[in-house]
Amino acid sequence: MSGGGNVYVPYTLGGETVAVGPVPGHHPDRRRLLKVETASPARVAPFCPHFGVCGGCAIQHWDAAPYRAWKRELVVTTLAQAGIDCDVAPLVDAHGAGRRRITLHARMGTHDVLKVGYAAAGSHDIVPIDRCPILDPQLGSAIEAAWAIAEPLIAMGKPLDIQVTATNSGLDVDVRGSGPVSSAMIALLSRIAGQHRLARLTRHGELVLMQTPPVVSMGSAQVVLPPGSFLQATVAGEAALAELVSDHCRRAKHIADLFCGVGPFALRLAAKSRVIALDSDAGAVAALQKAATSTSGLKPVKAEARDLFRRPLMPQELRDFDAVVFDPPRQGAQAQATQLAASKVPTVVAVSCNVTTFARDAKILINGGYRIEGVTPVDQFRHTPHVELVARFRR
Numbered sequence: 527m528s529g530g531g532n533v534y535v536p537y538t539l540g541g542e543t544v545a546v547g548p549v550p551g552h553h554p555d556r557r558r559l560l561k562v563e564t565a566s567p568a569r570v571a572p573f574c575p576h577f578g579v580c581g582g583c584a585i586q587h588w589d590a591a592p593y594r595a596w597k598r599e600l601v602v603t604t605l606a607q608a609g610i611d612c613d614v615a616p617l618v619d620a621h622g623a624g625r626r627r628i629t630l631h632a633r634m635g636t637h638d639v640l641k642v643g644y645a646a647a648g649s650h651d652i653v654p655i656d657r658c659p660i661l662d663p664q665l666g667s668a669i670e671a672a673w674a675i676a677e678p679l680i681a682m683g684k685p686l687d688i689q690v691t692a693t694n695s696g697l698d699v700d701v702r703g704s705g706p707v708s709s710a711m712i713a714l715l716s717r718i719a720g721q722h723r724l725a726r727l728t729r730h731g732e733l734v735l736m737q738t739p740p741v742v743s744m745g746s747a748q749v750v751l752p753p754g755s756f757l758q759a760t761v762a763g764e765a766a767l768a769e770l771v772s773d774h775c776r777r778a779k780h781i782a783d784l785f786c787g788v789g790p791f792a793l794r795l796a797a798k799s800r801v802i803a804l805d806s807d808a809g810a811v812a813a814l815q816k817a818a819t820s821t822s823g824l825k826p827v828k829a830e831a832r833d834l835f836r837r838p839l840m841p842q843e844l845r846d847f848d849a850v851v852f853d854p855p856r857q858g859a860q861a862q863a864t865q866l867a868a869s870k871v872p873t874v875v876a877v878s879c880n881v882t883t884f885a886r887d888a889k890i891l892i893n894g895g896y897r898i899e900g901v902t903p904v905d906q907f908r909h910t911p912h913v914e915l916v917a918r919f920r921r
């Protein structure tokens with residue numbers, strides 16, 4: 527760059543010599559790759575024909591070993607910058623069979639040509655998708671089903687988001703964005719759902735057709751998914767996070783699972799311990815409670831809706847627990863960490879999908895007298911910079 531300074535160029539690797547061009551409409555420090563003049567020995571051929579155009583994957587051009595080392599280092603560096611001194615375990619690969627949930631976007635393109643796919647890299651354009659090699663094979667027919675659903679609905683003139691989840695009983699599809707539709711349209715969507723053998727089709731969470739309840743297994747329990755509630759991205763990711771959580775809580779008899787979602791931790795922890803599970807998503811906690819109640823052999827589970835940003839569990843409410851697990855959304859759990867820091871809970875287990883907010887919340891716990899006993903990074907979003915982690919704190 528003339529005048530010196532850094533420029534940021536996606537799809538390049540350390541040590542490469544590349545030709546770059548400007549990115550229209552972006553700051554001059556953003557450049558796009560035109561040509562790799564001298565490739566890194568760690569460069570590999572991407573396996574997806576949409577790579578580089580589709581915004582879904584940022585990294586398919588890097589050998590597995592340096593990619594894994596870099597991903598673990600993201601955690602090490604962020605914690606060190608926050609002044610947190612702790613062991614970071616090797617990265618756990620949790621891609622497994624691939625992603626079990628996708629959200630495809632449908633838009634009418636120029637000349638009234640329907641596009642169904644992912645957002646393009648660095649823009650709001652849609653890259654039409656006919657395949658996605660990072661998906662769990664159980665999502666195999668998801669893209670075809672999304673195109674079939676978008677075809678009639680796009681005539682309503684609104685962009686659509688089509689979320690498809692692979693469940694034990696088939697595909698669960700929730701469509702958002704079409705606005706009110708006629709009963710003839712509902713009948714047509716029901717026919718499409720039947721033809722594509724969907725377990726369930728909903729619009730904004732409202733039922734269009736259910737052929738069989740969409741069920742996922744969590745420990746020995748079977749959870750009927752509420753439309754749109756959170757679910758870990760891969761089966762292997764959920765299993766890896768839950769195994770670490772269970773291991774960290776193995777001596778606890780009474781556990782609070784905060785930001786519990788539909789219960790991947792609570793329903794496994796309940797094999798040995800009494801569990802209170804809290805989340806702001808009322809549909810998720812109802813599904814968790816129902817799954818717990820209809821599973822034999824579990825210790826008592828009590829699931830309730832509660833906004834933990836506004837009403838975190840207070841130190842006197844935390845008194846009864848031997849362990850507290852918290853797994854907040856990306857913004858972290860500052861209010862809850864502050865109350866935990868003032869509590870006497872002996873074991874706190876943090877699960878996080880954002881190292882920066884985790885570091886902030888971890889500092890609150892450490893300043894409140896907890897020791898951090900190690901962090902395990904978990905990679906369920908392979909081909910992206912996203913990384914999850916599980917950490918244990920003791921006092």
Ligand SMILES: C[S@@+](CC[C@H](N)C(=O)[O-])C[C@H]1O[C@@H](n2cnc3c(N)ncnc32)[C@H](O)[C@@H]1O
Pocket residue numbers: 756757758785786787788789790791804805806807810832833834835836853854855856879
């Ligand atoms: C990263 S997910 C984790 C869910 C669950 N532990 C799992 O592994 O599937 C974060 C959860 O936080 C919940 N959540 C978001 N904001 C919240 C709030 N203010 N209070 C309580 N729960 C909240 C979401 O509904 C979601 O279930």
